[in-house]
Amino acid sequence: MATTSIEPSEEKYLHGYSTEEQTRLYKQARFMENKIYSDIDFSMVNNLLEVGCGVGAQSEILLRRYPHLFLTGLDYSDRQIEQAEKYLANIPYATGRYKLQQGNAMDMDFSSQSQFDGAFLCWVLEHIPDPARVLSEVRRVLKPGSPIVITEVLNSSFFVEPYSPSVLQYWMRFNDLQYDMSGDPFVGAKLGNLLQSVGYQRIETKPMTYHLDNRNPAKRAEMIGFWTELLLSGLPQLLEAGYVDEELAEKVKQEMHLVAKSPNAVFFYTFIQAKAYTS
Template sequence: MDNHKTYIHGFSKDEQDRLRRQAEFMEFLVYQDVNLSEISNLLEVGCGVGAQTQILLRRFPHLKVNCIDLNEQQIEVARQALSESPYAKGRYEISKMNAEKMTFADDTFGGAFFCWVLEHVPNPARVLAETRRVLKPNARVFLTEVTNFAFFLDPYCPAIWKFWMAFNDFQYDQGGDPFVGVKLGSLLRDAGFSDVLTNVKVVYADKREPDRRKKLILYWQELMMSATDELVKSCRVDVGLVNAMKYEFSDIIVDPNAIIFDSFMQATARVP
């Protein structure tokens, strides 16, 4: 990422595939309350590999999307993926652009969509002010962002927890914010949006849903493992902790009493 020191997950092919799987896996929860049926020209900020763009175009067949991202590698993958989706044909544009300083004119878009973006942004207030500038009066913004402090596994897994906090510390020190979800309401208010609504989404599974629980634990394992190289390289964790984490994951995945809990935050608001 151009204005960041390091992207914790890296930009490998594996990571790009992971982003796509992540988007599909979380689709139901993320889009449950996202209704874009009244928006025709949407700005998608931080489109990454285009995983959400594909979902957006599939779910809302009338939509045209203007995607921006800072990272050229992600954009190339997004272009490739979207060119292979017949339903996307003629309905999207992708530009390399910094959301802090967009080149779009004032009052351009009927809505804006962010998913897992502001956690990587050093100045979310500036991004939201800039987003407001390019939105038309009455346009809506939709945000989905992390609250990483909420992740918990029972039986308690101290190595996983320690690794996860090292992950979050690293992201924080790189200028990101792994807890940005809780700030969305205040950030939107400060950026001059009105009708600000926030909603905590809970991701939770116990012995009543063993298959879903297993999928969720595997999802988290994959997410954490994707940061291992960067965290070891920067001496935030050592190989001993990584091995202890792997051991705890292999135990909890077969534990009939395991419980997994997490949350994230969604917010919508309107340009007055």
């Protein structure tokens, strides 16, 4: 397949590849595990392709939850692959059950007669300039009748109480930067169209919501802490690109602190999970 005109690069990745960001990915995966995996059945999958495996945070969960499968993880970043190798090497149930490789999801090295009979993508299409092309590539290397499961952001759904105007302003700048880096912070809403456009069958999309309030203060507190880290993960890039200034960043920290302290805080966010099959 011809290479795209917009090549990915490690510099173009909104969250960056710092140690803190790599740690955040492990925390994020474990924190959201029960919701993300509540409706995924890979019991019939033996050779799973994980596109955008990052530091191996989801790979570990997949290998633990589906003890029969072999996982091939693909990521554009050498640094992520290196960290994923280190991480999985220390996990006994992963031994001999995975292969990780560097590569571009828009132009995969795997042959069309590939052995994959399932695919998993989580928080990766949002960073890719041509998500349809990735889905088409995945379809090319899957056997007929194989499932694909995609979990993706829908960043317009984010809300916190008490009202936090600086947080919302910063969040939109965060999304603007992601767009300007050729990503898509709203790609979750488009997964049905994207899957249909490249020929997948039996497409289902499911909004999955965190609506955390006084009914579950512990989970709410954990989410607010986690979300604050997520917001700040983009700060170095946002400052460098001139999308926000230090004053706004300071207000964001103060507002998120107030949200964390508020006795009636509300956190709301919806992401989308899509499932489909190759024909």
